[in-house]
Amino acid sequence: MRRPGADGVGHAVSRRGLLLGATALTLLAGCGTEKPPLMGPPPVAPPNSPTPLTEAVTVQKMRSAARKRDVNLVIIAPDRGSRVGMPVCVALHGRGADARTFLNLGVQEALNQVVAAGLPGFAVAAVDGDNYWVDVGEGDDPQRMLTGELPGWLAQRQLRPPSAMFGISMGGFGALRYAREHKDLKAVAVASAALFVSWPDAKSRKVFADRGHWESHEPLLHTGDLSASSTGVWCGNSDPFARADRKLIKALDPAVAKMSPGEHNDDYWRGIMPEVMKFVGERIA
Structure with missing residues (x-):
């Protein structure tokens, strides 16, 4: 890589x-x-006091009390211009990956294209998560990290609080779950969102404690809590979650709904990254 x-x-x-x-x-x-x-x-040491982000791409280890572990904090910004006061889109990775996966998906190239097109620049911040980005007990609560800890980490770098979300696969589930509680988000983009059309399907993932736990989090069962005008959905026609994502599109009628050739892999996500970042850039400012 x-x-x-x-x-x-x-x-x-x-x-x-x-x-x-x-x-x-x-x-x-x-x-x-x-x-x-x-x-x-x-890696660079976390700042002890508010410090502007001076490098376009950074990877740091942060201690998350909500997750009871150290997590990667990856920040990707356009390679030109001041990053002080930039709005932030949070990026949530898929199962089995971590925040560093966004380093190889063309995120910065897409951000540079956004700026070149005349849109305001913004930063993408990614952190490590797990368990479809929900609390499954055992003292590991990724949603609490996103809500209670990440804004402070961003403020230390003189970046604004999160105002947009982008999620891939499991991260798509997490982004939509986050959006239900944060209705002021200006953009929510999901790619190949790992959603479940039935309890047996969700149960097979061995993440949710029981049917009630899954139902309380499943985005497909709470589309009324989501904003259609600020949501974009991308998925490959050959993706195993294509059926579930089509169901999301039908129920929500999002601002962007793009089913196109592609599978559940980096090639597909890298290919749509310019569209996703443009979607976010048009709304985040």
């Missing part, structure tokens, strides 16, 4: 960071690892 910035996208990489990356690659090669590690910009 290419490290962000290898094609000229702006962010600083220290000599120490490069040496650490080279050392990690050497060790992995010696262990016979087949897949290269997921690379990103070198």
